[in-house]
């Protein structure tokens with residue numbers, strides 16, 4: 001009997017990630033994997049994003065990844081969009097298998113954009129493909145401008161880096177130019193958008209990017 005050996009856990013994960021692409025493709029759902037350290041503002045950005053996209057008639061679905069609790073999905077419930085919460089128990093990231101299981105609870109024909117909020121962690125989530133079109137990461141200004149150099153993988157794997165909490169810049173030693181330079185040294189193609197979920201500054205640029213990516217997806 002022929003035995004197929006998968007070289008490593010990531011190779012097995014990538015096969016399932018391709019299956020997820022196959023599930024999303026018929027409805028041309030744009031899938032965005034949101035990643036950051038704990039507390040950088042992923043859920044807050046989703047709150048701002050969902051209210052604005054809903055107002056523009058864009059249908060959003062959410063997969064929430066957390067080690068424990070339904071706190072984040074509880075925060076999003078008021079928007080009345082389909083949400084599936086994954087509790088990983090101990091895993092510090094979402095993998096393709098978990099995401100595929102979550103998708104069985106979502107009707108992809110009623111979604112334009114699927115946001116997956118990954119577990120708060122600046123390292124592990126970047127290692128796993130989950131069938132997304134884009135990985136998007138947040139770096140908040142309270143984390144330090146050197147983080148791209150210390151934790152390069154997520155910056156390398158992401159299409160966009162949102163520098164959040166710029167309303168707090170006066171109270172930190174975060175140097176915007178240095179953060180951008182460090183991130184671009186790791187990934188010269190990275191799109192960088194500074195924003196504040198609190199004041200709303202920079203949100204338009206982010207929403208325009210999401211809508212442009214959705215339009216591009218629908219054209220293919």
Ligand SMILES: Nc1nc2c(ncn2[C@@H]2O[C@H](COP(=O)(O)OP(=O)(O)OP(=O)(O)O)[C@@H](O)[C@H]2O)c(=O)[nH]1
Nearest residue numbers: 037038039040041042043044120164165196197198
């Ligand atoms: N000042 C300021 N605070 C913000 C901003 N965005 C988010 N916060 C606050 O940052 C804290 C963490 O935000 P969350 O959205 O819960 O962060 P998260 O990345 O989803 O956290 P985890 O899911 O635990 O990884 C909350 O108290 C937010 O109100 C911002 O732009 N400015």
Ligand SMILES: [Mg+2]
Nearest residue numbers: 042043072117
């Ligand atoms: Mg969150």
